[in-house]
Amino acid sequence: MDLFAATENFAFQEPLGPGAILLRKFCQQEERAKANAAALLRDLAALVEISPLRHMVTPGGFEMSVAMSNCGALGWVTDQAGYRYQALDPVTGSPWPSMPQSFLELAKRAAQVGGFENFVPDACLINRYEVGSRLTLHQDKNEIDFMQPIVSVSLGLPAVFLFGGLERTSPTRKVQLTHGDVAVWGGSSRLNYHGILPLKDSLHELTGPYRYNLTFRKAG
Numbered sequence: 001m002d003l004f005a006a007t008e009n010f011a012f013q014e015p016l017g018p019g020a021i022l023l024r025k026f027c028q029q030e031e032r033a034k035a036n037a038a039a040l041l042r043d044l045a046a047l048v049e050i051s052p053l054r055h056m057v058t059p060g061g062f063e064m065s066v067a068m069s070n071c072g073a074l075g076w077v078t079d080q081a082g083y084r085y086q087a088l089d090p091v092t093g094s095p096w097p098s099m100p101q102s103f104l105e106l107a108k109r110a111a112q113v114g115g116f117e118n119f120v121p122d123a124c125l126i127n128r129y130e131v132g133s134r135l136t137l138h139q140d141k142n143e144i145d146f147m148q149p150i151v152s153v154s155l156g157l158p159a160v161f162l163f164g165g166l167e168r169t170s171p172t173r174k175v176q177l178t179h180g181d182v183a184v185w186g187g188s189s190r191l192n193y194h195g196i197l198p199l200k201d202s203l204h205e206l207t208g209p210y211r212y213n214l215t216f217r218k219a220g
């Protein structure tokens with residue numbers, strides 16, 4: 001273990017709350033080559049050929065501004081009937097594409113660094129933001145076991161993340177999430193409200209006008 005590398009990495013780790021930590025530029029660190037974020041994006045491009053990104057409809061009847069797809073045994077969906085995880089993609093009628101090894105390894109490694117040794121995600125929600133896309137404050141609570149963390153990976157254009165508390169009206173703090181940032185959301189932060197402010201118009205060298213976010217979950 002290289003002590004200089006250890007010191008370097010420390011500067012990239014930012015606690016966000018109990019059980020929650022931001023690993024800045026995690027995709028680009030250590031043995032993960034600079035090419036790793038690019039490798040994730042290549043695997044992502046192959047996935048969305050099978051299960052395309054689509055704008056789902058909330059139970060209240062509103063089309064989401066974020067386009068979504070999934071990979072893994074389970075996928076998160078919303079429609080007039082509600083929010084849930086299911087094994088079949090409602091667009092294709094087939095199982096979601098399997099989780100690429102690149103996705104799985106990165107998520108497990110980040111969870112370990114965040115203090116969760118045995119995290120094995122069975123679902124990865126893929127979010128694609130374009131200019132103006134946002135995610136209003138919400139809790140992630142469609143998973144069965146809230147002791148399991150969620151690992152999130154940001155790729156492409158930057159976004160402002162809002163990190164709140166256990167109530168919708170709790171104060172929020174703003175956190176910039178940029179290309180390659182990975183965060184682990186566990187412990188008592190697992191049920192905190194959170195959201196993403198409308199994406200600014202810009203271009204990223206790898207993703208053009210988009211921001212992608214991968215969230216790894218143990219859903220079932």
Ligand code: MD3
Binds near residue numbers: 189191193194195213
């Ligand atoms: C804090 N995605 O897909 S990732 C979501 O950037 C979602 O697309 C956002 O919220 C995005 O549900 C934020 C950061 C994140 C993800 C899950 C959390 C923060 C979280 C769960 C609990 C607490």
Ligand code: FE
Binds near residue numbers: 138139140194
């Ligand atoms: Fe969420």
